[in-house]
Amino acid sequence: MKLASAPVLALARLLALAAGLTLTTAQADDYSDVSQLLRGGRLAEAQAKVEQYLASKPRDPQMRYFKGLIQRESGQSAEAMATFTQLTEDFPELPEPYNSLAVLHAAQGDYDKARTALEMAIRNNPGYATAYENLGDIHAQLARQAYCKAQQLEAGNSSVQAKLAKISAQCP
Numbered sequence: 001m002k003l004a005s006a007p008v009l010a011l012a013r014l015l016a017l018a019a020g021l022t023l024t025t026a027q028a029d030d031y032s033d034v035s036q037l038l039r040g041g042r043l044a045e046a047q048a049k050v051e052q053y054l055a056s057k058p059r060d061p062q063m064r065y066f067k068g069l070i071q072r073e074s075g076q077s078a079e080a081m082a083t084f085t086q087l088t089e090d091f092p093e094l095p096e097p098y099n100s101l102a103v104l105h106a107a108q109g110d111y112d113k114a115r116t117a118l119e120m121a122i123r124n125n126p127g128y129a130t131a132y133e134n135l136g137d138i139h140a141q142l143a144r145q146a147y148c149k150a151q152q153l154e155a156g157n158s159s160v161q162a163k164l165a166k167i168s169a170q171c172p
Contacts, residue, residue, distance in 0.1 A: 034066045043070050061091050068100060077104055088120070095121035099131050106138060111145070114138050140167050148172070 030053055037046035047070045053063045068083035081104050087097035098121035105114035115138045121131040143163075148171035150160045164170065 031062055031066075034063070038066065038069060038073070043074050046070050047074075059090070061087060061094060065094075065096060065100075068097070072100065072104065077107070080104060093124055095125040095128050095131060098124070099128070099134060102131075102134055102138070106134075106141070111138050111141050115142070143167055144171075 030049065034046050034049050034053075037043075037049065046066065050063050050067050050070060054060065054067065057063065064083060064087055068080045068087065071077075071080035071083055081101065084097040084101045084104070087094065088101065091097070098117045102114040102117035102121070105111070105117060115135065118131050118135040118138060121128055122135065125131070144167060147160050147164050147167075150157060151164070151171055154160070
């Protein structure tokens with residue numbers, strides 16, 4: 001009896017493994033499809049695919065991230081901010097939602113919040129080059145603001161003009 005059940009157990013394991021691989025492949029296909037739709041600017045189709053997927057797997061972080069990207073690209077900044085914020089609360093170890101929050105904060109001119117979000121992204125993934133690049137952009141904007149304020153307070157300061165020129169910035 002034990003000998004007969006060993007092949008059955010082995011077959012059951014193989015079927016379970018195959019089912020798991022199929023699920024993983026199906027997930028990868030869904031992610032790939034949404035990513036391609038996003039790159040092609042087909043936001044409505046991407047959103048429909050994301051919503052369909054999330055109906056059965058509402059906690060999936062990748063699809064939720066795609067949802068936030070679609071919202072951002074559709075001009076729904078408040079909704080995107082809520083989606084990315086919720087992702088940072090549910091999955092605080094992921095750097096991408098922090099980076100995306102930073103992009104939204106920067107677009108609103110809130111460079112301090114953007115900087116804080118980018119620092120969290122970098123803390124979670126010290127090798128995340130995009131977050132470092134975005135942090136550099138934020139620091140440049142903060143520097144521009146500070147130099148412009150200095151210029152406003154002391155218009156004849158040639159040092160401030162030279163520094164503004166270095167970062168290729170002009171004051172409004």
